Amino acid sequence: MSPATLITRKEAGDLLLSVRGLAWLLAVAAVLSAFGLLLVSNTELSLLDNAQVVYDMVAIVTALGSLLALVIGIDTVGGERERGSLVPLLLTPVARDGILAGKLGGIAIAWAVMYALALPYLWAVGSTGQNLAMGMLTLGLLGTPVVLGFGFFGMALGAGLSSTRPALLAGLIALMLSASPLVLGPSLRQAAIGRAFDAVNPFSAAVNAYDAVIIDSQAVLAQASHLAVALGWFALMLWLARASFRRLAR
Amino acid sequence: MGRTPTAFVAIALVALIGLTGGAPRAGTLAVDLTPAPGNPASPRMGDQLSFHSVIRNNGPAAADGLIAWLSLVRIDRGHEQPVDLEDWSAHKAVTAVALPSGGTIETDWPMRLIQDGIYRVIVSVISRDGTALTPSPPVDFSVRPKPVVESRRVLPVAFGLPLVLGGVLLWRHRGA
Numbered sequence: 001m002s003p004a005t006l007i008t009r010k011e012a013g014d015l016l017l018s019v020r021g022l023a024w025l026l027a028v029a030a031v032l033s034a035f036g037l038l039l040v041s042n043t044e045l046s047l048l049d050n051a052q053v054v055y056d057m058v059a060i061v062t063a064l065g066s067l068l069a070l071v072i073g074i075d076t077v078g079g080e081r082e083r084g085s086l087v088p089l090l091l092t093p094v095a096r097d098g099i100l101a102g103k104l105g106g107i108a109i110a111w112a113v114m115y116a117l118a119l120p121y122l123w124a125v126g127s128t129g130q131n132l133a134m135g136m137l138t139l140g141l142l143g144t145p146v147v148l149g150f151g152f153f154g155m156a157l158g159a160g161l162s163s164t165r166p167a168l169l170a171g172l173i174a175l176m177l178s179a180s181p182l183v184l185g186p187s188l189r190q191a192a193i194g195r196a197f198d199a200v201n202p203f204s205a206a207v208n209a210y211d212a213v214i215i216d217s218q219a220v221l222a223q224a225s226h227l228a229v230a231l232g233w234f235a236l237m238l239w240l241a242r243a244s245f246r247r248l249a250r
Numbered sequence: 251m252g253r254t255p256t257a258f259v260a261i262a263l264v265a266l267i268g269l270t271g272g273a274p275r276a277g278t279l280a281v282d283l284t285p286a287p288g289n290p291a292s293p294r295m296g297d298q299l300s301f302h303s304v305i306r307n308n309g310p311a312a313a314d315g316l317i318a319w320l321s322l323v324r325i326d327r328g329h330e331q332p333v334d335l336e337d338w339s340a341h342k343a344v345t346a347v348a349l350p351s352g353g354t355i356e357t358d359w360p361m362r363l364i365q366d367g368i369y370r371v372i373v374s375v376i377s378r379d380g381t382a383l384t385p386s387p388p389v390d391f392s393v394r395p396k397p398v399v400e401s402r403r404v405l406p407v408a409f410g411l412p413l414v415l416g417g418v419l420l421w422r423h424r425g426a
Contacts (some may be wrong), residue, residue: 022419029415033408039399040408050398117411124407125399130296 003094007102012109015072021110028064028114032121035060039125050129055214057125058139059207060120063179065147066203068105068114070171073154076103078164090248100155100245104238107151115140115239135214142206142227145234149202152176152237159244178203202233278309279349281318283373283386294310294394297363303373303386305355312350315378319343320359325390326368337364349377366395 015021039053080086089099119136126132153174157167181204184194198204209226212218286300293299301320307313320342322333335342339361346355359373373386 019419019423022415023420026412026415026419029412033412036399036404036408040401040404042399053399120407120411124403127403128296128396128398128400209298 002098003092004101007094008105008109011076011103015106016108016113025117026066028068029117031060031064032057032118036121036125047064051131051215052128053173054122054126054129054132054135055210057118057122058143059134059182061114061122061139062143062146062203062206063175063212065111065114065143065184066150066175066179067172069111069147069151070154070175071168072107072110073156073241074158074164074167074171075150075154076106076157076158077155077248078161078167080250081158082164083228096246097242100242103155104148104152104241105235107155108148111147111151120198129178131214131217134220135210138209138213138223141220142209142230144221145227145230146202146206149230149233149237152234155241156237156244157247159241159248167173168233181207200229203231205229205233212233251394263417278307278380279313279316279375279377279382279384280306280308281373281375281384281386282306283371283389285389285391290396293363293391293397295363295366295398297393299361299363299391301359301361301371301373301389303357303359305349305373305375307349307351307353310351311378312348312353313377314348315344316343316346316355316375317377318355318357318373318375321374322361322371323370323372324367325370329367333369338362344365364391366393368392 008089016025035057078085080089090096092099118139122136122139123130126135150171154167154171157171158164161167161170178201181198181201198208205226212223212226215222284302285387288301289299290297303318305316306317320335322335322337322338324331324333339359341358344355344357349355357373359371362373368390368404369392370388370390372388375384376382
């Protein structure tokens with residue numbers, strides 16, 4: 001087994017089998033359960049609202065996944081440094097890229113588990129509506145690069161800043177800014193600044209693709225421009241995480 | 251100050267009658283609207299319906315700048331309102347540069363049923379040179395309700411998954 005795989009297994013085990021990791025998953029499940037129960041109590045929903053429900057839930061999963069990945073990314077470097085376990089890891093005869101790949105693998109597995117956790121909820125609220133399968137597919141296609149990008153961003157912050165506290169603060173502010181399309185109305189986003197922000201914001205790309213596929217019944221393949229923004233974010237953050245981790249290793 | 255709302259309605263009606271009655275090409279266009287043969291007999295939310303319209307120019311001259319559009323209203327008691335077609339259909343209007351005398355334009359109007367209720371659909375047509383609005387005969391249809399978010403699906407998931415995760419968490423916590 002390669003060192004990267006070993007590190008991935010350890011990271012994923014820490015995240016998913018530890019009490020802290022399970023508490024995270026339980027918190028995610030509690031949020032999604034609360035949303036589902038809120039919907040059951042509403043008897044005035046039309047079929048369109050059903051698509052809206054799936055869209056909302058997919059966007060919530062992306063936001064929660066991004067938050068999870070960001071915190072894990074910061075903790076996996078900055079937290080280990082504060083606990084004193086990073087230096088021994090860097091002293092092992094494993095290539096820096098191998099260590100980085102192992103840690104990235106841990107974030108990817110955590111997101112995969114969260115995605116799997118969200119599927120029953122999406123089925124429960126959206127199975128009688130439209131475009132559920134396409135919505136799940138779009139969440140996988142667009143949500144994955146966005147969420148993993150935030151994980152890499154967290155790693156870069158954890159490596160670049162001296163303490164986890166400022167890294168966490170900077171990361172949360174960036175995430176809130178990026179996820180602002182969830183709370184801003186369409187009219188605000190139609191202004192020139194809003195349109196420019198939408199054009200480069202990976203979170204906007206994801207939610208716009210969800211809206212197009214789930215509510216407007218557009219084809220997933222027609223979302224290539226949104227996917228390009230999400231993949232651009234993924235590649236940029238991967239490069240940043242790699243560069244920050246290498247600087248840390250020197 | 252002395253005019254009542256009834257007086258305003260009367261003035262508006264007179265104006266409307268004058269507008270339609272005085273139009274030089276009133277009655278030259280005719281619109282027929284029928285449900286498509288493949289429509290479900292008792293449609294429910296989520297089903298697709300289609301309506302077929304035939305616009306005919308019965309006048310002696312061509313009609314220029316034709317615009318035909320679909321209107322949908324909800325008519326069940328207590329819910330009377332026009333419906334925004336944005337969510338129901340992407341095919342809301344057709345246009346034609348000209349319709350020669352005796353010519354016809356046939357159009358299919360697909361529709362996805364978003365909400366339950368009793369509805370009336372009408373296709374209206376107007377031309378550039380005619381001031382009269384020509385409506386089709388109305389077609390009524392009912393949409394049966396369909397459960398949107400089913401509690402029998404949501405409740406097991408909403409309670410089951412946190413319970414399972416909570417159980418595993420408790421078990422791991424005791425083990426630790």
